[in-house]
Amino acid sequence: MILRALKSRTPKIAAVAAALALALSGCGGGAQPDAGGPVTLRFTWWGSDVRHKMTQELIDAFEAKNPNIKIEGEYGDWSGYWDKLATQVASQQAPDIIQMDLQYLGEYSKRGALLDLKEVDLSKFDKAAADAGKTPDGQFAVTAGMNALVVLANPSLVSASGVTLPGDQSWTWKDYGQTAADITAKGKAGTYGSGPVTGDASFNLWLRQHGKSLFTSDGKLGFDEADAKGFFEFQEDLRDAKSVPPASILTEEASAPLDQTGMATNKFALGWMWSNQLGALTKASGQALEIKRPPSTDGNAKSAQQYYKASQFWSASSRTKHPKEAQQFIDFLANSVEAGEIGLADRGIPGNSEVRAAITPKLSAVDAATASFIDDIADEVGDSPAVPPAGASPAGEILTRFSSDVHFGRLSPEEAAKKAIEELKSGLS
Template sequence: MHREAEPPPAVARRRFRKVRAVAAAAAVVIALSACGAGTDPKSDGGPVELRFAWWGGDKRAQLTQAVIAAFEAENPNIKIKPEFGDSGPYWDRLATQVAANDAPDIIQMDEKYITEYSSRGALLDLSKYDIDTSKFDEAALKSGTSEDGLTGLAAGINAPVMLANPEVFKAAGVELPDDSTWTWEDFARIAAEITAKSPKGTYGSAAYGGDEASLGVWLRQNGKSLYTPEHKLGFEPGDIAQWWAFLKQLREKEAVPTASEVVEAEAATLDQSGVATGTNGFAFRWSNQLPALEKAAGGDLAILRFPSKTGEAADTQLWYKTSQFWSASSRTKHPQETARFINFLANDVKAGEILLADRGVNPNSDLRAATESKLTSADSKVVKFIDQIKDELGAAPAPPPKGAGIIQEIIRRYTVEVLFNRLSPDEAGTKAVDEMKAAISS
């Protein structure tokens, strides 16, 4: 599975304002009708219809409808109505549905928004229902748990990674690094060498700054974090300024593309990204993007740990991220049936064999083992990497607080300002942190 391309900044800002405004309206609706939330009328033996919403491409739609059919075959009195589409319209539609008291029963949820919806009472506490979580990785289970209960059950896990295109390295006559020992200085040197030995327009690495993963790794390696357990930012302006200062050094060494090329790359689809088209040696990605990128590249890509400050793999401070959650509306009229379907998705081998790694590596250890032989070579590579780094992981990061959905857009916007030299790293750090604090405190 691949993570859908992020929208342009202006679109992201409009979407976020709409999501927050509608979520606030949803809070009023939920509060006014809380006395009836979660009711489960006695069934007369007739069919129950549940609505299931998710985002994703055509392949995901095919696989998910196949798993629906498998569930319905075993539960003939429960019918699942699919509602799916691209990731952009998905969040606008969901916010509107919640505000109108018309949310789907089963909701594919993202880490960016789970706190927003959970804290407003929009999601069901799944721990109160018969769902087996005994085979789930602890970090994955914790990621969907808060003071509001278990409001999201991990559908897949991944990790921040560096992807490398071996063909770019081969053409430049540069060896792939040993990712268990390399440092950030090694990365800068190798990337600059690839650029110098490659045709014009090919760079050693894509620039970072397009998402929170690379910043999260950098902060963790420096004793900080994106967020704290108290729902605050876990870093100061100087911390992110250092991250941008290093990016500027990479640009000065021509290890990464120019500012205008970075902006152009942000608008490209995943299959047109530099690591897929052979114009970047490295890329900062999530592990579950490897299969789609390999398909686009038409050949193998290498999956690597991030560099570290010390050259020790144990100091890389990677973590398992929940790629998506299975959540449920707190307003569902059929919580028992909804929980039954989520339990099927999470624990049934038939579901595991259908979905495989479409939403990331299966967080259920039994299903992961049972389906390993059915995975594609690319998915097997991801599973192997996820297992390989298990003993090197840092502490599980605190979940994003309310309002964190806009943080990625803020990071991206100020990265561009720094690359175009419109702001110094220190100036960008101060402005960005002020905006971030305002977003998560309002």
């Protein structure tokens, strides 16, 4: 799913990045507030019909407490969201409050399009969750919900193979690959030990465990060719051991909808996913999928450099005429138990620890398991990764594409590493 999601976003990311390069060059400085009277704020988000209805409940609850502030909702699906937002920003008609994604946060914040959210209280947030929306220049986003990178296990397929999974607090990358290979060899025909382990999320975890990072806080690559070569050699090992499907199947997986991926259709015993995908995949597969920690280099979960990722963020336009009220609404969304009880886990597990504790008894069994996992790894989580800089948006697609070239045998790990770094650096420059 990680590979699939990133590939499906790539054309949109490239188009929006190009638009921002032109549209946002004159942004920043903010707008002068209107004097007195009722305040109207425009609020934009993407999501399903269920999310739209739930978000309107959040708006109603806030307006009931703040009768002088009216929130006008603007929403749609993911496919058209970013083109529309870029156009609005370019024409100086940006919404006051923006549902933001990590892939675009660096682009918008670097070009001065976002407000520094100094007045939003983050004292009850886990540090990693608070820092997820922070750049060296300011707090330009607040975590709307937390994710963690996980390995989901299909107990039915694992049991059918007769293979015993290593403990997830002590397994290594080598253990993972060998376990997946054993499941492929001993499991049902047409099933595989693991789905793809590609893209920027798994690569970033790999780098963190080797003392590096995908990006640095000053907007550069945080790794070199030797680091990338090691990761692509791991891809080669997975291919040769048949830990993962043939390259042709991995290519199909890249563009499959979530409910048609190998984890959803009971083809993969193990899959690298985000924790908030547990519910959808459990429903699609009909299996009681289990959350496992990703492997580490040394077999010690406490040094695995796991990290929290914001599933989405709340941001505000730097040109809003009402910065105080915009931050007041974001503070309500982030810190109100009432808002938490309305939204539950729709946008991920709340970053505010008190809100998280308050809503956990109200969650479905699957969402409660996700919340429990988020709490369980709290003392294993490292610093929040640097926000991807402007020009970094296509990184996931680039890494996935060169991993695919290795799986097809078109490039050696060394060649893939060299070409990937050249392309990544070109984007950042």
